[in-house]
Amino acid sequence: MHESSLKFFKCPRCGSILDVTILWQTAEIDEGFLDCDICSLRFPIIGKIPILWDDFARYISERVILGGRLFQMAKHPSMRKFLKSSLLSKSKVPLDRTLLEDRWSGIYQQSRKSRFYSVIRQEIDSIMSSGTALEYGSSVGIMSGYLSRVYHQVFGMDRSFAALSVAKKSWMPNVDFAVADFMSMAFGKIKFNLVLALNVLELVEPIPFLQQVSGYVCRGGYLVLSDPYDFERGKHRVSSLDSKTVRSSLRNLGFTIRKNTKDPSYISWNLRINERATLMYKNDLVISKMR
16 A cells, blocks of 8 residues: 555545554555544555455455455564454354455456457546546456556555455556445545446445445546446345436436437447356446536
């Protein structure tokens, strides 16, 4: 984690400024803690990645395998003590998410050269400006890295520590990543010139998410969404919505829809699952500007 990121990352529960305790540092903060005095919450920085989860013990109880890995990674006794306490404080859930997140990290790595990213890059090039950018669901950092060419500060947010570990290997002085829930206050009241969200609407209740995201876009800034509206997720499914509802919701939140994305689109995005299977999406693209 870059020290310069300290002024951006906030308490995910209340949005307040965080105090930092550095346990290990090289070119970045490799290991340490971020503390919220108001909420009395502590968030670990491990492998240069802050885990800004409102309830870290709950996060790790759903990823016990990851918890073991983090414990092995930890360099400082204080961090190992914190991790051990967190692992023991809650009962583990029946389904460990670690291996699933590992798998999807690999899938996105194998799909780096997908034509979908070329289409999104071309569209972003036409609206690019200077300033700051935030990517929801940044995964292995494909688009966050691309945004770093123009925006002076870029942040990627994802639930998967495994994916962000891959992203963090491509060291960039103006890009940083954090594990965080998409509905958290991890950036407080900060505004960004660009907010990007690819394939995230099915992971979180979409209408509250759009309301949350709109608060992070500065006046004159852009929100770029692309999604296949894949809401069939069994017990984890969220409320569904369609391309028309997305656009009307954004207008109600103060956005103007860019002319070339006023109508629904069907951009191919092929994700290679394994050598014999490919997941084929047809994504809609919406580019909106905050009035």
